[in-house]
Amino acid sequence: MYEIVSKKDLSSDIHLLEIKAPMIAKRAKAGQFIMLMVDDKGERIPLTMADWNSEKGTVTIIELEAGKTTKQLGMLKVGDKLRSIVGPLGMETELENHGTVVCIGGGIGIALMYPVVRALKQAGNEIISIMGSKTASTMILEEEISAVSDVIHICTDDGTKGHHGFVSDILKQMLDEKKPIDMVYAVGPIIMMKVISDITRPFGVHTVVSLNPIMVDGTGMCGSCRVSIDGKTKFACVDGPEFDGHKVDFKLLIERNRRYLEEEKRSLEKFDKEVQ
Amino acid sequence: MAEEKKPKKERVKKKYPMPEQPPEERIHNFNEVPIGQTEDVIKKEAQRCLQCKPSEKRKLCYDGCPVGIDIPAFIKKIQEDDLEGAIGIIKRYNNLPAVCGRVCPYENQCEGNCVVGKIKDSEPVAIGRMERFLADWERARGVKAPELPPRKDKKVAVVGSGPAGLTVAADLAKKGYQVTLFEALHSPGGVLVYGIPEFRLPKAIVRAEVSYIETLGVKLVTDAVVGKSISMQELSEQNDAIFVATGAGLPKWMNIPGENLNGILSANEFLTRANLMKSYMFPDADTPNRIGKKVATIGGGNVAMDCARTSLRLGAEESWIIYRRTETELPARIEEVHHAMQEGVKFQFLTAPVKYEGDETGYVKKMECCRMKLGEPDASGRRRPLVCPGENFELDVDTVLIAIGQSPNPIVPQTTPEIKTTKWGTIVVDDWQRTSMKGVFAAGDIATGDATVILAMGGGKRAAEAMDRYLSENEDWPAPETWEQ
Ligand SMILES: Cc1cc2nc3c(=O)[nH]c(=O)nc-3n(C[C@H](O)[C@H](O)[C@H](O)COP(=O)(O)OP(=O)(O)OC[C@H]3O[C@@H](n4cnc5c(N)ncnc54)[C@H](O)[C@@H]3O)c2cc1C
Ligand SMILES: Cc1cc2nc3c(=O)[nH]c(=O)nc-3n(C[C@H](O)[C@H](O)[C@H](O)COP(=O)(O)OP(=O)(O)OC[C@H]3O[C@@H](n4cnc5c(N)ncnc54)[C@H](O)[C@@H]3O)c2cc1C
Ligand code: SF4
Ligand code: SF4
Ligand code: FES
Secondary structure, three states, X not given: OOEEEXXXXXXXXXXXXXXXXXXXXXXXXXXXXXXXXXOOOOOOEEEEEEEEEOOOOEEEEEEEOOOHHHHHHHHOOOOOEOOEEEEEEOOOOOOOOOOEEEEEEEOOHHHHHHHHHHHHHHOOOXXXXXXXXXXXXXXXXXXXXXXXXXXXXXXXXXXXXXXXOOHHHHHHHHHHOOOOOOEEEEEOOHHHHHHHHHHHHHHOOEEEEEOOOOXXXXXXXXXXXXXXXXXXXXXXXXXXXXXXXXXXXXXXHHHHOOOOHHHHHHHHHHHHHHHO | OHHXXXXXXXXXXXXXXXXXXXXXHHOOOOOOOEOOOOHHHHHHHHHOOOOOOXXXXXXXXXXXXXXXXXXXXHHHHHHOOOHHHHHHHHHHHOOOHHHHHHHOOHHHOHHHHOXXXXXXXXXXXXXXXXXHHHHHHHHHHOOOOOOOOOOOOOEEEEEOOOHHHHHHXXXXXXXXXXXXXXXXXOOOOOHHHHOOOXXXXXXXXXXXXXXXXXXXXXXXXOOOOEOXXXXXXXXXXXXXXXXEOOOOOEEOOOOOOOOOOEOEEEHHHHHHHHOOOOHHHOOOOOOOOOOOOEEEEEOOOHHHHHHHHHHHHOOOOEXXXXXXXXXXXXXXXXHHHHHHHHOOOEEEOOEEEEEEEEOOOOEEEEEEEEEEEEEEEOOOOOEXXXXXXXXXXXXXXXXXXXXXXXXXXXXXXHHOOOOOEOOOOOEOOOOOOEOOOOOEEEOOHXXXXXOOHHHHHHHHHHHHHHHHHHHHHOXXXXXXXXXXX
């Protein structure tokens, strides 16, 4: 059960894992996620499905080493088995033909955006993709995303590739130049999604963001993932994870994601000692 | 009375005591609080039973048991030294005696009706403890799987592995049906594993129960959210009948300002982290559960007691229960309230929070409360709490646990419009636990709203019987009159 059938390191700390999970593969839709647990004492963590194959019965996740669990996951090998994987969870992306859609991914967000870009393209949209990373060597999925985009922009924080600066610079320029944009889809660090939403707001461009609050069950049972949308409390695992960026209370999300900083640090330090 | 004329030894007025871990010790561990009684003591306890004969005039023990266990009969077996016979009688009515003997609110049920308990200065016969003892006695000896009838070619899907689902799975498997049990979480047991703490119900008991039903041939599929991972439609194509027991797992909120601050958790989140995810072992288990110095739990039921007592064990310096009525109205089992008080949980009655305030990092630091008074009785017969205006006050807190109840799990009804629900979100069923969708039955908290283990199990028993009739006689369908009106 839940065997890892293939693995690829996309960069030193970003890994792609293809996992056997036939029930999930059969029903997966763009924008949805899974919750997985590595072993009996593990934490349940949410990861977006970057791809799936209903014939092979596999789902693919791409994960960035952020702490104990993601690091442990990155060390697993083909043939290793996971304790639990459940899904598909959350709402799927609304895949209409909106017209021209700008898709923006930052860091690991590029992996999260890939299935959405692909599906939006299939739905007939014109896709302009903007992808950003810290440096050229951590840029992922460039080939895959350009294959499903009409235009592609690359940005790096250090200028080692493409535009030297942020993804938001490119978007701002497009809006200032009055390029027709029907929708913006942004996924990545919370601060990036906030900046993008702030930029599009005065232009009235519909902006969808994919939120990443801390989750436990992922099925609407606990409220750990609660976010505030237009002043109303929502559970991101069942009502989201995608929401209208202009309505999200980003400050609350940033604060809530800092809830367990000390514990996360302790957990990682212990793990690092053990694997040395 | 006839009993008193006999030249017998003196009647024992009180229950034989249950040895317990002392409070100062147990608040530092998660081991079970009542340690258990010996066979000797249980046999003496059985002698306290008067073996009452049924009479029109009075209610007896079994009238108070939601599944109507023949209590005098099983106690008689203990009196006759036939423990195997005793547990055999219980298991005819109750699939989960080790669980019910621990968590049933028996003081209001079987023991509440016991004739001995009505005698001045006397306590009722300890029916719950006997049940617990017998179940543990049997488990220690190794429960042997019953002989199964020939396998039928009919298939049944059970959705949800709490007490209701476990009951139906076991009963139908024993009748020869091919049963698949679907559970959304990674471990089966429902509230018994994610909600009720280890110190009240050791998880080994739930595991034993689950392995027992697996020996009956039930196929267990965890990590399967019905409605998401697999649809009800698919289940009904692959099976001849479906049983839905998805429970009441949706946390209720008060919707007051500041409720999303850090340090404010639903009871479900707090208990799931603590129990299912074993956060008490952190960092040896990966899931954290930060507990502050001063914890306030809002609510007065079993869930609230579990939160308040778990907080102490996780290191809280002060643990408060904030309840809007008075001690008399506390809905929790008396034993749990006692235990909580012994352990140093403090109670603030006639009080309700109105808003929370946080510090610069978004953590709760203060809660504003209002005072309440009791007004006229409401529909449920309980006196309604009323706000006393102008008497608000503040409490310093750094963790708040909201334990004001749970709503029915919405996923199955939401994704299956054929299944009718009430305005509270519970699934509508008739006396035979039939829903409005052909071949689909439901029971437990999803049908009753949050209730008790024994009620969920009792509903499961009825459903299993009805499903057997439906599958073997193919009763007319749809028949439920209750919801057609
Ligand atoms: C819907 C959703 C989809 C996601 N998809 C991806 C993905 O495709 N690839 C990817 O690399 N990451 C994804 N994430 C983020 C990923 O879940 C976290 O990086 C991971 O949980 C970190 O766990 P850790 O133990 O390695 O690190 P930790 O040290 O525990 O945490 C690092 C940070 O991750 C966040 N986090 C911690 N625990 C959880 C949790 N249980 N649930 C959610 N966030 C948590 C916190 O903000 C924390 O500060 C997604 C998150 C959500 C909510
Ligand atoms: C903390 C706490 C303490 C309690 N203490 C007591 C007590 O002392 N005494 C007492 O009698 N009662 C107590 N109760 C109440 C009692 O536990 C419940 O009434 C009982 O468990 C209900 O049983 P159930 O089978 O209906 O559902 P549950 O036990 O809720 O089980 C439902 C199961 O269905 C699963 N599920 C939900 N949706 C899906 C889906 N779509 N697909 C697949 N699976 C799904 C859930 O994950 C869960 O495992 C307590 C409850 C709580 C929360
Ligand atoms: S199941 Fe509960 S109510 Fe019934 S006899 Fe046992 S303890 Fe009493
Ligand atoms: S009512 Fe009490 S004394 Fe009478 S039979 Fe029942 S348990 Fe025994
Ligand atoms: S993660 Fe528990 S409700 Fe969303």
